[in-house]
Amino acid sequence: MSDAYIALADGRVLEARTRAPGRTRGELVFTTAYTGYEESLTDPSYAEQVLTFSYPLIGNYGVRAERFESDSVQPRAAIAREMTDDVAEWLESEGVPAIDHLDTREIVTTVREEGAMACGIAAGEDATPEDAIEEMEACEPMSAHVDIGAGVSVSEPTVHEGGDEATIALLDCGAKGSIISSLTERGADVHVLPYDATPEDVAAVEPDVLFVSNGPGDPENFVAAQEVVDAYAGDLPMAGICLGQQVITSALGGSTEKMSFGHRGVNQPVKDLRTDKVVMTTQNHGYTVADTGPLEVTQVNVNDDTVEGLDSAELDVITRQYHPEANPGPHDSLGFFDEVLELAESRQPVAAD
Numbered sequence: 001m002s003d004a005y006i007a008l009a010d011g012r013v014l015e016a017r018t019r020a021p022g023r024t025r026g027e028l029v030f031t032t033a034y035t036g037y038e039e040s041l042t043d044p045s046y047a048e049q050v051l052t053f054s055y056p057l058i059g060n061y062g063v064r065a066e067r068f069e070s071d072s073v074q075p076r077a078a079i080a081r082e083m084t085d086d087v088a089e090w091l092e093s094e095g096v097p098a099i100d101h102l103d104t105r106e107i108v109t110t111v112r113e114e115g116a117m118a119c120g121i122a123a124g125e126d127a128t129p130e131d132a133i134e135e136m137e138a139c140e141p142m143s144a145h146v147d148i149g150a151g152v153s154v155s156e157p158t159v160h161e162g163g164d165e166a167t168i169a170l171l172d173c174g175a176k177g178s179i180i181s182s183l184t185e186r187g188a189d190v191h192v193l194p195y196d197a198t199p200e201d202v203a204a205v206e207p208d209v210l211f212v213s214n215g216p217g218d219p220e221n222f223v224a225a226q227e228v229v230d231a232y233a234g235d236l237p238m239a240g241i242c243l244g245q246q247v248i249t250s251a252l253g254g255s256t257e258k259m260s261f262g263h264r265g266v267n268q269p270v271k272d273l274r275t276d277k278v279v280m281t282t283q284n285h286g287y288t289v290a291d292t293g294p295l296e297v298t299q300v301n302v303n304d305d306t307v308e309g310l311d312s313a314e315l316d317v318i319t320r321q322y323h324p325e326a327n328p329g330p331h332d333s334l335g336f337f338d339e340v341l342e343l344a345e346s347r348q349p350v351a352a353d
């Protein structure tokens with residue numbers, strides 16, 4: 001018997017089974033990843049979204065905190081064809097609604113054809129289709145979440161010690177834990193700064209490299225991070241992943257745009273234009289770089305030609321749209337973090353303009 005409903009912005013209401021009760025709303029997206037549900041469900045880039053897993057069975061190898069990418073569940077709700085009790089109990093304990101026993105193929109094909117869209121979920125004993133519709137109608141577009149960084153960033157600077165290979169100032173726009181550990185494992189001290197840190201806060205760290213993390217929502221709303229990039233452009237080497245690439249590009253004079261339904265999965269092919277080699281990558285993004293500004297395109301997506309990597313020898317910038325930390329995902333692109341450490345080698349910290 002159905003005790004859960006999801007209302008889509010195109011007017012459809014689908015029936016489902018409650019796995020964790022509650023009412024919520026968000027931007028409906030899907031991931032095609034067949035492993036890594038713990039990492040995805042704790043990835044802060046999913047804030048304000050409702051995550052559908054296209055793989056039909058989610059939870060088959062349990063739930064272990066050591067695989068989490070942050071301290072809490074990040075999407076507003078989770079949807080699977082079949083969800084195990086382990087995952088359902090975890091989501092319920094975190095107060096995140098979850099539903100299963102619905103045709104997730106219908107959700108995936110709808111989002112592919114019509115784009116990521118608002119949805120509302122009502123799950124639990126007294127849930128009605130009208131509740132789900134009410135939630136959907138109250139759902140705001142992603143760009144309206146202007147301060148989305150506040151909910152996913154550290155509020156105070158935090159240091160992760162890795163060694164004296166480099167000092168990295170990481171603007172935490174909603175960083176995945178394994179991005180930080182990929183840097184500390186290579187011998188860098190990582191000073192994690194709030195998403196709204198000022199150029200002076202960065203100067204206090206005396207970094208060799210400024211790193212802009214991944215994060216949720218519209219990159220144009222990360223105004224403070226763009227100001228930091230602008231202040232240090234040309235003076236401090238910079239690196240960024242996903243939202244980090246978008247923020248750095250916009251700050252340097254380029255631009256971003258919203259994609260129809262984005263890239264979320266672990267088998268996105270990316271070609272390096274310098275070597276002609278293709279690697280498989282993990283991705284989770286709904287925006288893309290439209291105008292690269294002063295940066296040179298080094299890598300593109302084989303499926304749709306979108307920008308996957310940017311470089312500037314002159315400005316000492318390297319960025320990636322995909323997730324080289326590879327949690328979940330293929331490990332083909334871990335070398336990015338070695339390149340970040342190389343950026344640090346010849347540089348001395350400088351003051352903000």
Ligand SMILES: NC(=O)CC[C@H](N)C(=O)O
Nearest residue numbers: 214215217242243286287
């Ligand atoms: N993983 C990310 O950093 C996502 C970046 C941005 N929020 C987007 O959806 O494109």
